[in-house]
Amino acid sequence: xxxxxxxxxxxxxxxxxxxxxxxxxxxxxxxxxxxxxxxxxxxxxxxxxxxxxxxxxxxxxxxxxxxxxxxxxxxxxxxxxxxxxxxxxxxxxxxxxxxxxxxxxxxxxxxxxxxxxxxxxxxxxxxxxxxxxxxxxxxxxxxxxxxxxxxxxxxxxxxxxxxxxxxxxxxxxxxxxxxxxxxxxxxxxxxxxxxxxxxxxxxxxxxxxxxxxxxxxxxxxxxxxxxxxxxxxxxxxxxxxxxxxxxxxxxxxxxxxxxxxxxxxxxxxxxxxxxxxxxxxxxxxxxxxxxxxxxxxxxxxxxx
Numbered sequence: 001x002x003x004x005x006x007x008x009x010x011x012x013x014x015x016x017x018x019x020x021x022x023x024x025x026x027x028x029x030x031x032x033x034x035x036x037x038x039x040x041x042x043x044x045x046x047x048x049x050x051x052x053x054x055x056x057x058x059x060x061x062x063x064x065x066x067x068x069x070x071x072x073x074x075x076x077x078x079x080x081x082x083x084x085x086x087x088x089x090x091x092x093x094x095x096x097x098x099x100x101x102x103x104x105x106x107x108x109x110x111x112x113x114x115x116x117x118x119x120x121x122x123x124x125x126x127x128x129x130x131x132x133x134x135x136x137x138x139x140x141x142x143x144x145x146x147x148x149x150x151x152x153x154x155x156x157x158x159x160x161x162x163x164x165x166x167x168x169x170x171x172x173x174x175x176x177x178x179x180x181x182x183x184x185x186x187x188x189x190x191x192x193x194x195x196x197x198x199x200x201x202x203x204x205x206x207x208x209x210x211x212x213x214x215x216x217x218x219x220x221x222x223x224x225x226x227x228x229x230x231x232x233x234x235x236x237x238x239x240x241x242x243x244x245x246x247x248x249x250x251x252x253x254x255x256x257x258x259x260x261x262x263x264x265x266x267x268x269x270x271x272x273x274x275x276x277x278x279x280x281x282x283x284x285x286x287x288x289x290x291x292x293x294x295x296x297x298x299x300x301x302x303x304x
Contacts, residue, residue, distance in 0.1 A: 015101060025094040029077055029105055030070030037291070038069045038164045044295045045168025045183050048246050053172045060123040061171045065164060067116035068132045072160075074109035075140045078102060083148070083209035089202065090209070109140075124171035131167045131176075135160035148210055151217040154195055162187035182240035186294075189237040192230035193266060194287040196223050201280035220276050224269035227283060231266035235259040238294060247298060254297035262290050 042065050046058055053061075077084065077095055085096035094100035113136060121129035139160040146153040162184050169180035199206065199213035200223045206213045215223040238255035241247040247255075265286060269279055 015099060022100075025100045026074075026108060029074045029094045029100060029108065031073040031077075032070075034073060035066055035069045037288075038161075039066055040292075040295050041183075041187055042164040042168040044298050045165030045180070046172050047168075047299055048165075048183060048241060049169045049172035049179065050246075051172050057123050057171070061120065061128070061168070064116045064120035064123065065132065065167060067112050068120070068136055069164075071109045071112040071116070072136045072139045074105055074112075076144050078105045078109060079140070079144050080147075080209075081105075083211065087205045087209040089205055124167070125174050127174065127176065128167050128170045131163050131170065135163040135167075147212065149212060151212055151214045153212070154192070154199070154214050157195065158188050158191040161191050179241070179244055179246055182244055182246070185240065186237045189230070189233040190287065190291055190294075192233070193227045194284065194291075196227050196230070197280050197284035197287060199223065200227075201277045201284060215280075220274075223280075224272060224276060228263075228266045228270050231263040234262060234290070241298070250300055251294075251297040254293060258290050258293045262286055 039062055042062060043058075046053060046061070077093060080090075081095040081102060084090035084093055090096065095102055095105055113133075117129050117133055120132055139157065143153055143157040143160065146156055165183040165187055166176060166180045169183055170176055173180070196214050200215040200220065203213065203215045207216055214226065218226075235256065238259050239252065242249075242252040242255070266283060269276065269283065272279060
């Protein structure tokens with residue numbers, strides 16, 4: 001095992017000592033910014049699906065999804081706490097900084113799904129709960145340990161990341177039909193350039209943590225080529241909802257504009273030589289803007 005950083009070794013003196021402080025650390029443990037993106041895509045899947053869902057059921061579905069995602073992130077943080085202590089961007093998280101006891105984090109990560117998954121099955125249906133369980137297990141038990149062994153973790157991790165909009169769809173329809181698969185494929189395509197860009201601009205930090213991310217294993221040039229290549233998937237994937245009659249021309253216009261603009265910028269990476277951290281950070285931020293634009297367009301342009 002990798003030795004903990006000095007900050008982590010001082011954990012007993014820095015543990016959260018009040019209920020409010022403990023609650024704050026548990027929220028941070030669940031990675032709220034990442035969870036927020038997941039909830040956005042879950043809501044997008046619900047909105048795009050044909051049919052209606054009662055607002056109370058929709059809210060409970062989103063809350064239960066947030067709970068499962070938070071638990072998955074907590075377990076990920078527990079398993080990676082020693083690596084996190086070595087990386088600049090993660091060493092101030094609750095576990096490596098010593099503000100939260102690892103046993104409590106483990107209990108939180110294991111305990112929350114015990115309540116959230118049955119409630120999700122009750123309000124959103126057994127299929128939605130099964131998809132949530134699949135995402136949780138694949139993210140924690142497969143993707144998390146694989147990150148230290150192979151760059152193939154990129155493709156494994158894209159699957160649980162693409163499941164939430166399908167969960168939103170099944171919560172309304174009760175089935176994983178062609179429309180649900182379309183929103184799954186859209187998120188699957190989006191995650192590939194997104195996470196390759198992260199591996200590129202944070203590669204030095206990942207190296208400190210012992211992670212076998214794509215850019216470290218294959219190099220900057222190959223990472224830029226894969227960002228460009230996978231960005232070509234976004235246009236056809238983003239137009240699937242239009243082809244299936246699920247979204248209007250409003251969404252279609254945004255999808256075409258955003259996909260062409262993003263792919264155009266991604267292709268500029270092929271001309272770069274040497275280090276590409278600044279470009280990689282910009283392309284990473286562009287992936288976030290792209291997803292927000294597409295989800296916003298889905299809410300405005302769904303064929304309802």
